[in-house]
Amino acid sequence: MHIIEQIEAVLEKGTLDYSPETRYVFRTDTTKFTGNPDVVVNVKTENEVAKIVSVAISNGVSVIARGAGTGMSGGAVPIKGGILLNFETMDEIIRIDQKKKLAFVQPGVITDVLRDAVKGFGLYYPPDPSSSAVSTIGGNFAENAGGLHCVKYGVTARYVKGFKFVDSAGNIQKCGVYDEENSFPGSFVMIGSEGTLGIVTEIALELIDNPPLYDTYITYHRSLLKAIATVIKIMNMAINPAVIELIDRDALKAAISYSDIYLPENTEAVLIIKLDSYFLPELLEKSILIENIFSLLKIMEFRKAENIEEENSFWALRKAVSTSIKKISPDKMNEDITVPLTNMYAFIESTRAISEKHNLKIVVYGHAGDGNLHVNILFDKNNKTESNNAGLASEDVFKKAIELGGNISGEHGIGLAKKSFMSMQYSKNEIVFMKKIKKAFDPENIFNPDKIFNDSKG
Numbered sequence: 001m002h003i004i005e006q007i008e009a010v011l012e013k014g015t016l017d018y019s020p021e022t023r024y025v026f027r028t029d030t031t032k033f034t035g036n037p038d039v040v041v042n043v044k045t046e047n048e049v050a051k052i053v054s055v056a057i058s059n060g061v062s063v064i065a066r067g068a069g070t071g072m073s074g075g076a077v078p079i080k081g082g083i084l085l086n087f088e089t090m091d092e093i094i095r096i097d098q099k100k101k102l103a104f105v106q107p108g109v110i111t112d113v114l115r116d117a118v119k120g121f122g123l124y125y126p127p128d129p130s131s132s133a134v135s136t137i138g139g140n141f142a143e144n145a146g147g148l149h150c151v152k153y154g155v156t157a158r159y160v161k162g163f164k165f166v167d168s169a170g171n172i173q174k175c176g177v178y179d180e181e182n183s184f185p186g187s188f189v190m191i192g193s194e195g196t197l198g199i200v201t202e203i204a205l206e207l208i209d210n211p212p213l214y215d216t217y218i219t220y221h222r223s224l225l226k227a228i229a230t231v232i233k234i235m236n237m238a239i240n241p242a243v244i245e246l247i248d249r250d251a252l253k254a255a256i257s258y259s260d261i262y263l264p265e266n267t268e269a270v271l272i273i274k275l276d277s278y279f280l281p282e283l284l285e286k287s288i289l290i291e292n293i294f295s296l297l298k299i300m301e302f303r304k305a306e307n308i309e310e311e312n313s314f315w316a317l318r319k320a321v322s323t324s325i326k327k328i329s330p331d332k333m334n335e336d337i338t339v340p341l342t343n344m345y346a347f348i349e350s351t352r353a354i355s356e357k358h359n360l361k362i363v364v365y366g367h368a369g370d371g372n373l374h375v376n377i378l379f380d381k382n383n384k385t386e387s388n389n390a391g392l393a394s395e396d397v398f399k400k401a402i403e404l405g406g407n408i409s410g411e412h413g414i415g416l417a418k419k420s421f422m423s424m425q426y427s428k429n430e431i432v433f434m435k436k437i438k439k440a441f442d443p444e445n446i447f448n449p450d451k452i453f454n455d456s457k458g
């Protein structure tokens with residue numbers, strides 16, 4: 001029987017599609033990488049996922065899971081063809097346990113849909129990638145997604161209390177709260193493994209009480225150094241901000257060129273800061289402390305949002321950065337490096353030198369409180385010199401981040417985009433160890449091959 005017929009035979013509620021149009025749509029994510037899936041299966045149930053994996057194993061065909069395709073490292077790109085499992089159709093919030101503060105969800109649930117659903121129970125799911133209006137919990141799990149509130153609340157892994165997955169023998173395995181006694185050994189290493197170790201079919205996420213009180217500030221700085229000094233000072237006090245976002249000079253220039261957002265003259269950097277709390281006295285105390293820091297550091301100007309409209313106007317500036325970049329440049333490489341806070345200034349200064357060296361615009365913004373910066377290298381892929389220089393510039397960016405004690409990826413993952421830079425950051429032994437983990441989970445290399453490592457063959 002042909003493989004398409006074998007898949008059709010095991011489908012319960014799901015559908016499959018191998019039309020050229022659908023395969024074309026699912027050939028890529030937000031990166032420049034493209035593949036071509038042999039077939040797209042819109043999965044609906046855990047059992048059919050398990051059976052499809054069994055079909056794949058017996059035919060020696062690879063399986064690639066895909067959430068919403070918002071990935072920024074090529075993780076969901078079916079670079080070598082194979083069966084692409086589209087999880088957008090497996091999107092049920094199975095149960096919210098208000099007492100235990102747990103949500104049980106299928107992988108295709110959209111991050112914001114979960115956040116909104118738990119709000120009704122007075123609960124909160126903190127990890128909030130900027131893509132949360134479209135990204136899926138399965139994709140967040142596989143990339144160990146971070147986001148704006150993660151400086152205080154931590155990234156996705158902190159909230160995963162259990163999950164179910166289909167292993168490389170086509171069996172459904174249970175981990176954490178799904179079966180504390182017989183949890184699949186070492187399974188939590190799957191969080192952040194980019195779909196290379198197994199296919200996740202259900203996830204149990206911890207929820208916390210929704211902090212009802214918050215204040216939002218915007219601060220304008222005459223120099224980047226001042227802005228970063230403010231971040232460091234805040235992070236060194238017991239303020240524990242819920243959000244600290246930094247927008248650097250060139251990112252600001254891009255943002256205001258396409259919108260009428262207020263920006264004082266000579267602003268070199270902006271911070272957007274959110275404080276939150278369960279208790280009014282604590283919030284008041286934090287506000288006093290932070291305003292003291294602003295006056296101590298003599299920052300140029302700051303505003304505290306007096307109402308929701310004003311707060312939205314602060315976030316509008318942050319949002320305007322990525323939309324305006326799309327207008328000023330046909331293409332960009334969005335690198336998500338991390339550096340220790342004390343080296344953030346040196347790092348951003350070095351991106352100015354990298355920009356000059358390669359004659360390309362580079363804009364920097366991001367989650368400054370945890371040193372996770374988005375470095376956008378702007379170029380035109382149809383211009384050979386620019387395209388080549390963009391590659392060299394991103395290599396320089398990674399080198400600098402590592403030299404300053406950082407990391408080549410804070411949240412977007414390695415996928416295809418950064419696999420050739422793994423040896424910059426990790427020793428031979430570390431890479432050998434990672435490959436051993438891959439081999440232990442997936443000896444035949446059927447799950448998302450050729451991601452993370454240049455040679456992902458165990």
Ligand SMILES: Cc1cc2nc3c(=O)[nH]c(=O)nc-3n(C[C@H](O)[C@H](O)[C@H](O)COP(=O)(O)OP(=O)(O)OC[C@H]3O[C@@H](n4cnc5c(N)ncnc54)[C@H](O)[C@@H]3O)c2cc1C
Binds near residue numbers: 064107135138201
């Ligand atoms: C505008 C924008 C802003 C962004 N901001 C952030 C941010 O602030 N923080 C951040 O961390 N990321 C951010 N991202 C990147 C991206 O949104 C995240 O990586 C997100 O977690 C990907 O989710 P997705 O559903 O789109 O997954 P996809 O892109 O579809 O897939 C991502 C990876 O997950 C795997 N996968 C998906 N489902 C499963 C499953 N069921 N089982 C096993 N593996 C699976 C895929 O194989 C792939 O390797 C941003 C992206 C965009 C476009």
